[in-house]
């Protein structure tokens with residue numbers, strides 16, 4: 093039976109560390125501050141934004157919420173971003189995705205000052221990650237690396253398979269695993285013989301967006317399986333991309349949903365915010 097990788101406990105440990113760091117910054121006269129922008133009222137986004145603000149409150153990071161109506165124009169959002177870029181009290185800026193259809197996501201993400209881009213989505217930060225320079229790391233992949241490290245799972249030399257090639261998870265995940273000296277394969281919806289490819293993995297990261305898709309036939313005995321999916325099943329229960337009960341029979345370690353990757357994503361956002369605030373101390 094697989095070890096269950098407890099993201100809730102590990103993220104709590106990280107949040108305690110960050111709480112102390114926020115306290116030290118406050119003593120140095122800096123109150124770390126995250127500006128969160130939500131456009132429209134997508135229910136999932138509302139929950140994510142609420143959880144992010146709760147984490148800020150817990151750690152001692154000031155959070156400013158800008159709620160804009162669904163019909164906000166791109167120019168209005170760009171004007172707000174510009175104002176937040178210029179505000180020296182704001183260290184991090186997060187524009188919750190997805191955005192309404194009248195907006196071009198890539199234009200919006202490029203408008204955020206790369207030094208305040210705590211999501212790590214600006215092309216400058218993506219480029220820095222790609223060439224191995226210090227940058228803000230996208231929170232979900234960074235959280236997965238931290239989960240592996242704190243669970244004693246080494247990446248170096250291992251076969252890593254990432255299923256999914258999104259800009260938010262799949263691509264940066266594969267770069268981070270490579271940076272940790274993994275041997276990395278990126279698989280996706282067009283990959284042929286997906287079962288065989290997935291079964292090569294010592295570390296299998298699943299971000300395919302299909303509830304319960306990964307069963308034991310995709311998993312090598314003893315592999316670590318990381319589930320990035322989050323869905324509601326037919327009984328309205330939260331579940332991931334991995335059939336947890338089936339996979340845990342063969343895997344060496346597996347993350348549950350909820351309580352696996354999700355809480356780590358938020359912890360890494362908090363870490364990025366404190367990094368951004370610390371930069372301003374170092375620049376003084």
Ligand code: GUN
Nearest residue numbers: 186187188189190211231
């Ligand atoms: N929507 C879903 N995940 C994310 C995320 O990590 N950051 C932002 N800004 N929006 C999201």
